[in-house]
Amino acid sequence: QRPLCISAVALLVLVAALASGLALALLLRTPGCIPRVVIFLERETGFLCDDRVTCVPASQVCDNISNCRNGEDEQEQLCGDLPHSLPGHLIFYCSNPKSWVYADLRCNGMNDCGDCSDETGSLAACPPCGQEWWSCSPVHYEFCSCIPRRLCRDGIQHCLGWSDELLCTA
16 A cells, blocks of 8 residues: 555645746746736626736726727727727627627627627527516617616606506616
8 A cells, every 4th residue: 555655645746846837837938929808797807918917807808998008909900900900809709790899898788789789699608687677678779678777667668567666666
């Protein structure tokens, strides 16, 4: 039993050394090779600045406001030919192939594509309305399949069947 115990320890030391070497190699990569994907919450993606700390939400990239210390979120090579120059993880294409929105606007409850494909389309794959939303068929163009609960019982019809005024509780 003793030789088996030594072999197990040697194997653990070897695995730890390999894992440490891989982690060190990832840390020493040049800034241009770092994947620029940052995941906020469950569905939002962002842009990782060169400082490897600052994460900029997708919709704040190429908005003419520098959010990174060195302004890399506003550089010409990134913003020169929108959306084609943006990394794919920062954009969502609407059902109309000529239309797109920033990836963090997908599944935000608002009709950003104009045809609700960013909220109800199969490519959007949005979860059902959250606690802060009321599920209905909205009458206003800005919403798709849910309205914010803050609009419940406000005296204004937001849902086709008036459920926002009759059934919904804020």
